[in-house]
Amino acid sequence: MKKEKLTFKQNRMFTILDEATKLLIVKPNASMNDIAEAANIGIATLHRYVESREQLMIHLAMRAIEVVNETLQHVQLDEDRADQYIPELIEALIPLGDKIYFLAHDATVNSNADIEEAYLKLREPVLHAIGVLQEKGFFRSDMDKTWIVEVLYSVLFLTWQQVISGNIARNAAPALVVDTLYHGFVAK
16 A cells, blocks of 8 residues: 655644643643644644644544554454464564554543544454464463453553663564563573
């Protein structure tokens, strides 16, 4: 699929949304002024893009869904190589830890029917893949696959935080997450 060239306004909106997502993770009650400052724009400019905090939160959720969905399109489950799905998924999603966290923890996702529907649809291929991996013995079959996905998303967010803070090397992060998921913290 060929990507369309984004306009200046679209690029700026994406920058605003990306900066707002990062800020709201560390400061959930950030004001619109705080968000404008984080995006290096004035409050008047922010209000040209979004009228209210509620509208901003809806845009944030839809942007997060869009970015994660775009990434998931490149990580397909090949049942003959099912063991590679989780490492590929983790590698692709670690850089999106902020967006995954936002989707999993922001109340806007659960209070807006359109966002909730899009979020549930976004999770379907991962839930399906986890079910296949359970059938093939890669994950315990006695655990609910939703639980496994929630744990995976939580670990992805924590890993993203650690990479951003410099505690984990970016190239070592996927292997660490895979090892943690499959082996936990048990001494070898």
